[in-house]
Amino acid sequence: FVLSQPPSASVALGQTVTLSCGGRNFGNENVHWYQHRPGQAPVLVIYDDDDRPSGTPIRFSGSKTGNTATLVIGSAEAGDEADYFCQVWDSRLDLPVFGGGTKLTVL
C-alpha cells in the first residue's frame, strides 16, 4: 500500500482514539477517511483532510500535517468498531490510493 496505517488500534468505550496515516509527503493532496463496518459498505467519514460529510458525527475529526494525517474519534461508541482506511487521489497516476486500513476495536 502506498499509504501506511497501523493494522490495529483499540479504545475504551467513551474514550478518544487517534488513527494515523502516513508514508508520503501529502503536500497539497487531500486526505479522505472511510469507515468500513463488517458486512456493510464503506462510508466516507472525512474528506479534504478535515471536512465532515453530512451524517458524520462531530465526534469524528481529521487533520493533516506534513507526512501524517490523523483521524480522531471522540467518545467512542460500540458502533465505531470497524476498519478505517485513509485515501488520497494520486494526481500523477490519476487514481485513488488507499492505506492498508486500521482495525479499530472498542473495548
Add this chain to the structure above:
Amino acid sequence: QVHLEEAGPGLVRPSETLSLTCDVSGASVSIYFWGWVRRPTGRGLEWIGRLYNSTTSLNYNPSLKDRVELSMNTIQNQFSLRLSSVTDADAGVYYCVRVWPPYFYALDVWGQGTTVIVSS
C-alpha cells in the same frame, strides 16, 4: 439521493470472466465520475478503475489494466465491470462508487457490495 446497487454472479470459475453491473438511481450516469473498488478477502481496499461520460475518461489500476474493461449504458443508467482471467486473488467484495470532484475526488457514494467467489 444517489443510490448504487451492484449485480452479478456470485461464483466465477478460474480463468473465466467476471461481469458486474451497477445500477444508478438518483443521478444520471452520464454526468458524473463512477468507479469500482474491491476488497479482496482478508485484505484492504483496492481501486479497480473509473469512467466518466461513457468512454471519454477511462482510467484503470495499472496492476489490473490488462484484464479490466469498464463500460456505461446511459439508457439503462448503469455502468459495468468485466474482469478477465480471474484467479483466487480476485475473490472478495466488489463495490461500485461515485467519485465526487467537489470533495476532492473522495468516493462519496458506495453500493452495498457484491461478493465474488472464484471456484471451479
